[in-house]
Amino acid sequence: MVNTAYDTARETPAASPWAAVGVSAFDERLYQAILNQPDAGAAGWALLTGASPARVREACNRLLALGLLQPPDSMGGLRAVDPRVAIRALIRRRETESELLAATAEEMATAYEAGLLREEPSRLVEVASGEGAIAARLEEMYARAEHEVCLFDTPPYLAPAGPQVDLQADLLDRGIVSRGIYASTGLEDPKVLSRALRMVELGEQARVLPSVPLKLLVVDGCRALLPLTASVAGGYCAVVVWHSAVTEALQKLFEMAWQQAIPLGQAADDGELSENERTLTRLLAAGMKDEAVARHLGVSLRTLRRRVSELQERLGAASRFQLGMRASQRGWV
Numbered sequence: 001m002v003n004t005a006y007d008t009a010r011e012t013p014a015a016s017p018w019a020a021v022g023v024s025a026f027d028e029r030l031y032q033a034i035l036n037q038p039d040a041g042a043a044g045w046a047l048l049t050g051a052s053p054a055r056v057r058e059a060c061n062r063l064l065a066l067g068l069l070q071p072p073d074s075m076g077g078l079r080a081v082d083p084r085v086a087i088r089a090l091i092r093r094r095e096t097e098s099e100l101l102a103a104t105a106e107e108m109a110t111a112y113e114a115g116l117l118r119e120e121p122s123r124l125v126e127v128a129s130g131e132g133a134i135a136a137r138l139e140e141m142y143a144r145a146e147h148e149v150c151l152f153d154t155p156p157y158l159a160p161a162g163p164q165v166d167l168q169a170d171l172l173d174r175g176i177v178s179r180g181i182y183a184s185t186g187l188e189d190p191k192v193l194s195r196a197l198r199m200v201e202l203g204e205q206a207r208v209l210p211s212v213p214l215k216l217l218v219v220d221g222c223r224a225l226l227p228l229t230a231s232v233a234g235g236y237c238a239v240v241v242w243h244s245a246v247t248e249a250l251q252k253l254f255e256m257a258w259q260q261a262i263p264l265g266q267a268a269d270d271g272e273l274s275e276n277e278r279t280l281t282r283l284l285a286a287g288m289k290d291e292a293v294a295r296h297l298g299v300s301l302r303t304l305r306r307r308v309s310e311l312q313e314r315l316g317a318a319s320r321f322q323l324g325m326r327a328s329q330r331g332w333v
Contacts, residue, residue, distance in 0.1 A: 021090040022066065026051070030059045031068055034080050041077060066090060126240040127228060134225075134238050135163055141219045141240075142167040145176050150254045152216040154183035157192070165195060172203040179205045181254070181261050183212045188292035193283075196264060207261030213253070221251045280307060 018028045026049070033040070033048040040048065046056045060078060063069040068086045070079050080086075128137045142149065149171060171178055180199065187193045187208065200206050217225040222243035241247055264282075276297065283293045294304040 021087070021094055023068075023090075024062075026055075027059050027062055030056060031063055031080065034063075034069070034078070035083070038080060124242055124244050124246065126242075128225075128238050128240060129236065131236045134236055137225060137238070137240055138164060138217070139167060141217065141223055141225060142171055144223070145171060145174075145219045147220050148177040148179065149220075150216075150218045150251070150258075151178075151180045152183075152212040152214060152254070152257070153180055153186060153192075153196070154212045154215055155186045155189075157186075165199070168199060168204065169202055172199075177205070178203070179207075179254075179258065181207050181209055181212055181257050182264060184208050184210050184288055187264075187283075188288050190296065193296075200264060206264040207258060208264045209257060209261045212257060216250060216254065218247065218251050218254060222247055224250045226250070277307070277311065280304075281311065284308070 016025065016028065018025075023031070029049050030045060030051075033045045037044060037048065042053055042056050042060065046053045049056065051059075060069060064071060064078075066086075067089050068081055068083075070081055072078055126137075128134045149168075168178060178199070180196070182192075182196055187196060196206055215227050224241040224247045225238055226241070228237045228239045241250070280293065280297065283296055288296075290301055290304055290308075294301050297304065299307075
């Protein structure tokens with residue numbers, strides 16, 4: 001009489017967790033039979049499961065391949081592996097396979113996108129018009145970032161900076177690398193400078209150039225957002241560019257500018273400069289004009305220029321921008 005615990009009429013529910021590790025309903029029943037009666041042998045397990053000996057032998061081979069059984073040895077026939085060990089190993093194997101599949105999916109997605117672009121080049125770009133639409137695209141791009149975000153930051157600032165600051169802060173919390181190149185003309189605005197330094201405190205890698213060519217955001221080197229109209233034209237209109245030779249060129253443009261830019265950050269307190277001097281060198285490293293630096297420090301132009309002259313003499317710098325660069329090289333900014 002067939003043991004009702006292994007009645008062939010009873011099938012493992014579709015939601016059985018065994019299916020997640022590649023074990024069929026029958027193989028699960030056989031494994032349970034082996035666990036319960038390990039000495040029954042193939043003939044006994046066939047009776048317990050109500051299956052033919054040939055089907056049992058085939059299932060045993062599958063369980064061997066999955067690592068749930070160990071092969072016969074001098075001590076006896078087939079034996080079950082401790083389920084706590086065998087199942088954990090199966091789970092780890094499936095996780096590894098899933099990771100490999102995900103990597104394959106990324107490679108296939110690249111080919112898929114390339115095929116779409118060849119078929120319909122208009123898919124390369126998407127126009128976002130209006131502050132709300134651009135904000136939505138920014139949020140989406142930051143959310144999809146996996147490795148790195150690179151940006152050019154330059155005036156004019158047409159929208160409040162708050163939402164983007166929050167997006168960048170969240171990005172840094174997730175461990176995504178963020179690199180920004182700021183135009184020194186923008187940092188003349190105390191609010192912009194304060195925001196940039198706040199981002200540095202949160203972990204952004206920030207550098208400064210006297211000017212940058214355009215506003216730009218590049219995510220993972222394969223998606224970009226940039227203004228569609230010239231800066232002087234104003235308005236809210238931008239374009240999202242998907243992975244293509246265009247995004248690769250924009251990433252290269254950023255890397256070239258990055259090599260030329262100088263770091264922006266808090267001055268190191270190494271005892272060589274006073275607090276005011278450290279602030280001064282930081283502002284000079286940002287490439288600010290004398291008038292803007294004087295406003296930040298709350299001093300007259302005459303006092304500022306005297307202080308700058310003294311610092312230039314100490315560092316042997318021929319210009320204010322060079323002074324900022326040399327101060328940066330010495331770890332003062």
